[in-house]
Amino acid sequence: MTTHALGLIGSATDGLENIRTSLIEPAIARGWRVAVTLTPTAGTWLEDTGELARIEDATGLPCRVAPRMPRETSPHPPIDCFLVCPASANTVAKLALGLADNQALTTVCEAIGTQGVPIVVFPRINAAHARQPAWDAHISALERAGVHLLTGDEYWPLHEPRGAPAGKDLPWTRILDTLEEVSG
Numbered sequence: 001m002t003t004h005a006l007g008l009i010g011s012a013t014d015g016l017e018n019i020r021t022s023l024i025e026p027a028i029a030r031g032w033r034v035a036v037t038l039t040p041t042a043g044t045w046l047e048d049t050g051e052l053a054r055i056e057d058a059t060g061l062p063c064r065v066a067p068r069m070p071r072e073t074s075p076h077p078p079i080d081c082f083l084v085c086p087a088s089a090n091t092v093a094k095l096a097l098g099l100a101d102n103q104a105l106t107t108v109c110e111a112i113g114t115q116g117v118p119i120v121v122f123p124r125i126n127a128a129h130a131r132q133p134a135w136d137a138h139i140s141a142l143e144r145a146g147v148h149l150l151t152g153d154e155y156w157p158l159h160e161p162r163g164a165p166a167g168k169d170l171p172w173t174r175i176l177d178t179l180e181e182v183s184g
């Protein structure tokens with residue numbers, strides 16, 4: 001089996017705490033090599049719980065949070081497919097606008113302009129985020145750029161803030177299946 005490299009970008013939302021057990025380890029079991037990059041806030045959250053070190057153990061690669069020094073080379077391999085999951089409303093908005101003010105956004109913004117690398121984004125948002133006046137334009141811009149957006153009731157029915165049923169989890173298996181579909 002050929003191993004493909006998955007660039008996983010995580011941002012600071014509920015569900016981030018489960019990415020190792022629910023996304024990274026299952027992806028590795030499906031044959032992916034996983035290289036993780038986190039937004040600064042996501043990095044502090046996972047550092048705080050010790051998950052960041054456990055992710056590095058599981059992937060065998062450093063978790064990128066801060067940008068590299070100009071004298072350093074990238075610690076991650078070339079990536080075959082990117083997944084932004086969980087994607088906060090903030091990270092989706094910045095991505096749509098091309099703002100690259102952290103390592104996670106720098107990586108995906110460049111990938112959007114690179115031909116032949118599929119990008120999948122799972123916005124882990126609530127109904128209030130989706131009513132923000134710029135939201136629809138952000139989603140349209142990303143769709144026009146060819147980004148695979150996992151939105152709608154089949155992936156993530158929207159609830160009001162703090163109105164989600166207890167224990168509501170991300171559709172991890174569907175997300176993993178989508179990676180295989182888009183990356184051929």
Ligand SMILES: Cc1cc2nc3c(=O)[nH]c(=O)nc-3n(C[C@H](O)[C@H](O)[C@H](O)COP(=O)(O)O)c2cc1C
Pocket residue numbers: 010011012013014039040041042087088089090091124125126129
């Ligand atoms: C406990 C907690 C849970 C959060 N959950 C979400 C969420 O599910 N979705 C979301 O878009 N933002 C959520 N936020 C807000 C984001 O963390 C915040 O907008 C942050 O600036 C996102 O930064 P990032 O996109 O750089 O990771 C949450 C914040 C906290 C403190």
